[in-house]
Amino acid sequence: MMEEHQTRLTSSEIAALWSSVQNNSMAICVFKHFIKNVDDEDIKSIINNALSISEENLSLSEKILREDKQPIPVGFRDEDFNPNAPRLYSDTYYLYYIKNMAKVGLSVYGVALATSAKSSVRDFLSKAIQSSTNLYNKTSDVLLSKGLFVRPPYVSTTNEIDFIDQKNYKGGLLNINRRPVNVIEISHVYANIETNLVGQVLLTGLTQVAQTNEVRKYCEKGKDIATKHVKLFSAILTDDDIPVPTPSDLTVSNSTIAPFSEKLIMFHTALLIQSSTSNYATAAAASLRKDIATTYVRLAVEVTSYASDGVNIMIDHSWLEEPPQIINKKNFSNQ
Incomplete structure (x- = not known):
């Protein structure tokens, strides 16, 4: 070598x-x-x-x-x-x-x-x-x-290989004469259901223990967004009579004593948002049905706006550590 x-x-x-x-x-x-x-x-x-x-x-x-x-x-x-x-x-x-x-x-x-x-x-x-x-x-x-692993939905598929020969396979933005979801779309939809469920429970707990009203309200808003997204993604499956398997016992205690600092709570929420934005972008690109792809784009915009509010809170409290910055050479040229 x-x-x-x-x-x-x-x-x-x-x-x-x-x-x-x-x-x-x-x-x-x-x-x-x-x-x-x-x-x-x-x-x-x-x-x-x-x-x-x-x-x-x-x-x-x-x-x-x-x-x-x-x-x-x-x-x-x-x-x-x-x-x-x-x-x-x-x-x-x-x-x-x-x-x-x-x-x-x-x-x-x-x-x-x-x-x-x-x-x-x-x-x-x-x-x-x-x-x-x-x-x-x-x-x-x-x-x-332990019998706790919740698998993605089982479905019955056609027994033939074919190529898409009609542009209406992509459908429109309205749910009129649209085709059923395919397995790739199901995979992404279910993955985003599970991810949002994990985030929903996490934020439920953080809302409960946050020490300041500002952070508490921010976490509560994130919990509500995650809950709404779970419902939207679940509806995509149930509209095609596909059951939505969900894990049980993802519970939060009644404790109000914070295990983490407000700074950590806000950073963790930001990390969840980054992950969701990346997941939604990947899922939108992989979804051939226009209404599904558009849903991901719309929800990504909502999550990005929520993230911006969180950045403002962290800046106000000096909780946001600045990433390594390049030297601004324009300052030298102006001297």
């Missing part, structure tokens, strides 16, 4: 490592709360695994940034986590939360790997993808073993 020429980190590599520090330091706080409030030993093992992965990813990200003499983000620390806070979510919710976050990790690290050149960064991202894959599989195995 040829020895790599030593180079500085590129902008994409700095972005990937900077985001990794932010996201994993937040995840460590969340998993520490989970681990202190879990009953089932199998689920406890999964949370421990998730915590170890986040701690390792955080350590490696910081190491590579230091080697390149890059500043280390503040991220989230002990003061953002209340170790004495009682349980906020059910054991079953922990599994669905970790399953969803493992999917997010696969997506984020996959995109970062495709834009990285430095071998140390590619090695880190490749290991992070493998860790996320293993975590997803282990979590799915526990869900299956």
Whole structure:
């Protein structure tokens, strides 16, 4: 193997490592709360695994940034986590939360790997993808073993291969003489139902424990948006007599003691929004029925507007850490 020429980190590599520090330091706080409030030993093992992965990813990200003499983000620390806070979510919710976050990790690290050149960064991202894959599989195995894994809908399909030969296959924006959904559209619709359910329950709990009225109202609005989106996506399936399987026991306790700081709550909400926006864009591109694709675009606009409100709140309270910024050379030319 040829020895790599030593180079500085590129902008994409700095972005990937900077985001990794932010996201994993937040995840460590969340998993520490989970681990202190879990009953089932199998689920406890999964949370421990998730915590170890986040701690390792955080350590490696910081190491590579230091080697390149890059500043280390503040991220989230002990003061953002209340170790004495009682349980906020059910054991079953922990599994669905970790399953969803493992999917997010696969997506984020996959995109970062495709834009990285430095071998140390590619090695880190490749290991992070493998860790996320293993975590997803282990979590799915526990869900299956406990009869908690909710599968996407089973459907009956035609027994023939064919090509689309009519443009009306795409339908119109009105539900008039439209064709049934295809399996690709079902796959994306169900995935977005599940993701929004996880977000809905998360925000229900955060609304309950938020310490300021501003953050509480913001989380409540996010919960309402997620609830509405679940109903809209579910209707796409039920209109074609496809049942909508939903997980049970994704419950929230009656605790009003916050396990997390307001800063962490807002950041976590922003992370959910980023994931939803990416999911909706992918689903819109894959959906050949115009009404479905348009629904994704419309909901993405709503989510983006909600995200902008959250950014304003974080800026007002100095909770939003600024990503690495390039030097503004125009300032030099004006001197």
